[in-house]
Amino acid sequence: MLNTEYISALGVSDAEYNEIIAKAAEIIKSGSVVALPTETVYGLFADATSTEAVAKIFEAKGRPQDNPLIVHIADFQDIYKLSDEVPKEAEELAKKFWPGPFTMIVKSNGRVSKSVSAGLSTIAVRMPDSKIALDVIRASKLPLAAPSANISGFPSPTSAEHVRDDMTGRIEMIIDGGECRYGVESTVLSLTGDVPRILRPGAVTADAIKAVVGAVEIDESVLKPVGEGVVVSSPGMKYRHYSPKAQVIVLRGSLNSFVEYVERHQMEGDFALCFDGEEDLLPIRAVSFGAEKDSLMQAQRLYSALRQLDELGAERVFARCPSKEGVGLAVCNRLFRAAGFNVIDLK
Ligand code: TXA
Ligand code: MG
Secondary structure (H helix, E strand, O other), X not given: OOOOEEEEOOOOOHHHHHHHHHHHHHHHHOOOOEEEEOOOOEEEEXXXXXXXXXXXXXXXXXXXXXXXXXXXXXXXXXHHHXXXXXXXXXXXXXXXXXXXXXXXXXXXXXXXXXXXXXXXXXXXXXXXXOHHHHHHHHHHOXXXXXXXXXXXXXXXXXXXXXXXXXXXXXXXEEEEOOOOOOXXXXXXXXXXXXXXXEEEOOOOOHHHHHHHHOOOEEOHHHOOOOOOOOOOOOHHHHOOOOOOOOEEEEEEOOHHHHHHHHHHHOOOOEEEEEOOOOHHHOOOOEEEOOOOOOHHHHHHHHXXXXXXXXXXXXXXXXXXXXXXXXXHHHHHHHHHHHOOOOEEEOO
């Protein structure tokens, strides 16, 4: 068990802030792991050039060894230290979306630890739009590997309290920088094939990417389970993910048909995950995760709502089905995975 230091960077003086950043950078340079906020979710940051440091990330999360990590940089030029084959589209996309909730996969030049890419010949790179993250990357003068700061398989943390629940005793330091702005992980775009391909949807939408590069494909696994034995482009897609302890069932259809279904099937321990304002119309206790028409809000609140359902002791959760338009695709993707793709179409 490590002694995890918990520091708030909220409302501190400039001098105190600089001290926090310097301390985080020192811990990272010494080969250990620090949790800090990005604009998407909290991440576990460590030196991507050190095999031992990267191993500590995998250990803290209990992450399968074949699931690669994203490398975080603070200046676009640093991508050339990680890849010798950066396509022209990458520059255009970075100009538009970096810093921001956007990750690009390019050919790796093998300069970071092999364990970061989990044996793949490619590397995922992102420049986060969070002052704390950018300041720590710059202060450490290293490319930093960082997955979401949750125990593997559970919902990603969107607040420092979530990280504290999962990571106390497992890492050296947690920096509290408040709630994350987007609440779902970055869009992951592969640039290693003929056409750019979205492997994981996020706040940067397919349409926004298309407007820059002309064409984009969305990987099948985004809304469908990966079949047994299929080789996947992104190893993270084959695992059960983002799941609370409760069993989640997504019911696709109108509010009326949702209420009817729940009335017919309800048992003790059932909860609903619903849109704002629907709580009182449902026959079971409910947690809401945003307005029905507001995908950005749903993204921001989804993981927190899933964690809350566990805290309330939910055994089974019936979830309303979000729209898959725009950022909604990311919300659907995470919720469907949390449900292990248990999605029922209501009549
Ligand atoms: O918003 C985010 O991206 C957050 C913050 C902390 O930056 N990070 C994050 O990392 O979500 P993680 O490890 O939880 O998810 C990374 C995803 C996984 O699905 C992984 O399989 C995929 O990116 N990935 C990483 N490197 C890859 C590669 N070379 N090829 C294909 N997929 C890759
Ligand atoms: Mg993750």
